[in-house]
Amino acid sequence: MDYTEHDTARLRPEPAKGGALAGTRADGRSAFSRDRARVLHSAALRRLAGKTQVVGPGEGAEVTGVPRTRLTHSLEVAQIGRGIAEELGADPDLVDTAGLAHDIGHPPFGHNGERALDSVAATCGGFEGNAQTLRILTRLEPKLLGEEGATGGLNLTRACLDATTKYPWARKPGQVKYGVYPDDVPVFEWFRAGAPAERTCLEAQIMDWADDVAYSVHDVEDGVLAGRIKLRVLAHPDERAAVAEAAAKHFSHQSVSTLEDAAAELLALPVVAALASAEPDGSPGAQVALKRLTSELVGRFTTAAVTGTRKEFGEGPLGRYRARLCVPEQVAAEVALLKALALRYVMSDRRRLAMQEGQRELLVELVHALARRAPESLDPLFVPAWQTAPDDAGLLRVVIDQVASLTDAQAHVWYSWHVTRLHHG
Known part of the structure; x- marks a missing residue:
């Protein structure tokens, strides 16, 4: 698709190599490649x-x-x-x-x-x-x-x-x-200038669907490898209903009965049925079967979105606000069911929920501790924003930005330094 100067504009104009303004650089890269x-x-x-x-x-x-x-x-x-x-x-x-x-x-x-x-x-x-x-x-x-x-x-x-x-x-x-x-x-x-109010562009819709596909398929793959997810549960009426209820509540607008039917169709796919009938044991054959499952499901879900969109909007380049991504209901239901599997059998584990409560408490205490000692407690990168914050809300936002930037391990280290050590002074 042809993108306009409006699409490739940057908020701050930048001199590029060769003296031209940002768009296509002298090295041939496009604005989006940059x-x-x-x-x-x-x-x-x-x-x-x-x-x-x-x-x-x-x-x-x-x-x-x-x-x-x-x-x-x-x-x-x-x-x-x-x-x-x-x-x-x-x-x-x-x-x-x-x-x-x-x-x-x-x-x-x-x-x-x-x-x-x-x-x-x-x-x-x-x-x-x-x-x-x-x-x-x-x-x-x-x-x-x-x-x-x-x-x-x-x-x-x-x-x-x-x-x-x-x-x-x-x-x-x-x-x-x-x-x-x-x-x-x-x-x-x-x-967002010129964009329809509260409507996402086609590229954002593609990214969002790719996110759903990756999340649903690959997180189930990790759950199967960890022994927490067994696809054969979809063959059990009570478990299938529970998964469908979770999908309807969190990931889909479709009814529970529709999602149960979709679960039966998902289970009937040869790659799913093959893995559901065997207990994964970590052997090369089992891991190849699991990788075949993820590959075929990703292909199934992406192809369905392309086919549905082409059926609705025809051939030729599509982009921005000229089209919307059209995902068939059956495929959307299958993705929601896979996400519900991960939610039910991995993320809802009681030990995990207890661990998560401790993580939330850690972050809240860390925010309060950093705010009390800021700006000395902040990374130098955030100090100018703290010094120019207009009010208390702006100061808190800087601390939130600081904590949000940390990795999981860094959050524990910063907590140990700024909270635990101070308490034991």
Whole structure:
């Protein structure tokens, strides 16, 4: 698809090599290729290697070998999204970048940490991983300097920022998901200029579906390897109903009965049936069968989305607001069921829930401890923002930004230093 100067514009014009303004550089790279390189080389992306996906880094490694982290998940999302973009004629680098960037706003301990920071950040607008992603891309990542010597973000193109935005609206009463904090609204309005209100562009829809596909398939793969998920439960009426209920409650608009029917169809797929009938034992044959399952399911889900979109919008390059991604109901149900499997058999384990409560308490106490001793307690990167914060809410937001930037291991170390050691003074 042809993207316009409006799409490739950057908030801050940049002289490029050869003297031309940012667009296509003298080395031949496109604006979106440059965006991808900026995200790929960012510290925020590297930190995802130490942040929880489903199983935390190092947690259960003796069982699963090498469980996925937020970084490996993001690489998989980028690859899946790139393949769909190529099939639909959207810019592959643009969707690839959105896949790489989509989770960089996640704090330590994944969604569990997100809930903790949202509770402690109530007086400064709350915390949401997607809104934090926008904040990192446009404000916190140290590619450029902003006002008063603070960091100024990566200065990505308008289309790229739009492609990373799953929820193009500010927080509303009673709404959990949103894409922008109040003090980031000006840059949000800049890159959303001309976009239909609260509608995601096709590239963001592709990234979102790639995220669902990677999350559902690969997290089930990790759960099977860890011995926590057994696909044969889908053959048991009571368990199948429980999984369908979880899918309907958390991941799907479809009815429980429809999802139960979809579960039966999912179980009937040869690759699923083969794995459900055998007890995984870690042997080469079992691991090949599991990898065949993940490969075929990813292919099934991505192909269905491409086929459904082409059926609705025809041939030719598609992108931005010229089309929407059309996912067949059966395939959407299968993805929701796989996500529900991980929720029921991995994330709802009682020992895990107890561990998560401790993680939330750790983050809340750490925020309070850093706020009491700031700015001395902060990384130097965050000190200019603290010094120029306009009010108490702005000061708290800086501390939240600091804690959200930490990896799981860093959160424990900072807690030990700033909370435990101070208590034992």
